[in-house]
Amino acid sequence: MAERLKEEILHREKLVDIVAGPDAYRDLPRLLAVAESGQQAANVLLSLDETYADILPVQTSMGGTTAFVSIMRGCDNMCSYCIVPFTRGRERSRPIASILQEVRMLSDQGVKEVTLLGQNVNSFRDMSEVQFQSAAAPVLSRGFSTVYKAKPGGLRFAHLLDQVSRIDPEMRIRFTSPHPKDFPDEVLQLIQERHNICKQLHLPAQSGSTRVLEAMRRGYTREAYLELVHHVRESIPGVSLSSDFIAGFCGETEEDHQQTMSLLREVRYNVGFLFAYSMRQKTRAYHRLQDDVPADVKQRRLEELITVFREEAARANEAMVGQNQLVLVEGPSKRSPSELCGRNDGNIKVIFPDAETEDAAGCEAPGRAQPGDYVLVKVTSASSQTLKGALLCRTTLSRSAAPR
Numbered sequence: 001m002a003e004r005l006k007e008e009i010l011h012r013e014k015l016v017d018i019v020a021g022p023d024a025y026r027d028l029p030r031l032l033a034v035a036e037s038g039q040q041a042a043n044v045l046l047s048l049d050e051t052y053a054d055i056l057p058v059q060t061s062m063g064g065t066t067a068f069v070s071i072m073r074g075c076d077n078m079c080s081y082c083i084v085p086f087t088r089g090r091e092r093s094r095p096i097a098s099i100l101q102e103v104r105m106l107s108d109q110g111v112k113e114v115t116l117l118g119q120n121v122n123s124f125r126d127m128s129e130v131q132f133q134s135a136a137a138p139v140l141s142r143g144f145s146t147v148y149k150a151k152p153g154g155l156r157f158a159h160l161l162d163q164v165s166r167i168d169p170e171m172r173i174r175f176t177s178p179h180p181k182d183f184p185d186e187v188l189q190l191i192q193e194r195h196n197i198c199k200q201l202h203l204p205a206q207s208g209s210t211r212v213l214e215a216m217r218r219g220y221t222r223e224a225y226l227e228l229v230h231h232v233r234e235s236i237p238g239v240s241l242s243s244d245f246i247a248g249f250c251g252e253t254e255e256d257h258q259q260t261m262s263l264l265r266e267v268r269y270n271v272g273f274l275f276a277y278s279m280r281q282k283t284r285a286y287h288r289l290q291d292d293v294p295a296d297v298k299q300r301r302l303e304e305l306i307t308v309f310r311e312e313a314a315r316a317n318e319a320m321v322g323q324n325q326l327v328l329v330e331g332p333s334k335r336s337p338s339e340l341c342g343r344n345d346g347n348i349k350v351i352f353p354d355a356e357t358e359d360a361a362g363c364e365a366p367g368r369a370q371p372g373d374y375v376l377v378k379v380t381s382a383s384s385q386t387l388k389g390a391l392l393c394r395t396t397l398s399r400s401a402a403p404r
């Protein structure tokens, strides 16, 4: 947006002193100095190698309990509806050594959950170490393809995940946003084996119709996607799944829409991000396709998708009633000061009473749970978005994972 609207914002509207694009972080001191001297300043250049490596302070939330670590930027996939490859540029990954250093620092600060971030996080490929530059190209998920030629060389996501998860056994690791094509067995196996890598995968589907997926240039069919879902569920029992869907993409018929509804029913996601299609300039769809689904039809289809998603998510979450869930405490619940809230391994919000825990076998010292503590909560009710439960005890990530 900064690139597209620079002239208008700076000169015509005279709204701001500085226009900074997504790759201008390191240039901010200069831009501020220029602005302080009374001139307007702009940097909207896209960088070929900016990865946000070593930029401090790191983004934290929940009172310093959780943090986000950028590991790569950009995307090579060129889905026909998406502006990201134009606004964020091509894929480039941050050196592993710098990521590990940052995660170690967060561990020392007491951060309990790190989310590895990138536009295409599991396409991670660190080329900074010479001895790995000739490694073989990665294997894609079965039935998936790309519009670009697979690139050989570099240290891959499985290696990074392995190294990051070894830093602190009490630190949960999540990652987002991945592409479903990059889930080789070694990544799934690692997630299954490591107690501190959350059993939660985002598998953005976008549509349940092969015809629409082709128009979107997603590189898979409905069947290949469903096969991946089955394989993921076999490899990581109890995995929590989330997805993205677009309602009313160019040329989407009622039959295509019904296929997306049926995919939502078949997969039964725990979490979903659903949107009505909105055409973006510069994209392939903008140049080659017609945004021909009327706005009211898009809206109606979106509402139908949301209804089905919620029904299925409620069923998926109800299956947890009666189970004990390990929850990382975030703080007081927004709805009631006498309740705490946190998230389970599957990233679902859990609400429970703010009460004293008792001394029990297998538990940490009794007392009140604080933000950053792990607690065991017995789930007593569930909706499509939230679990409610009874607080059992304070515990640790390692202890809760140990066989009993």
Ligand code: SF4
Binding pocket: 075, 076, 077, 078, 079, 082, 083, 084, 085, 119, 120, 179
């Ligand atoms: S939708 Fe995701 S994978 Fe596709 S081009 Fe955009 S960022 Fe890349």
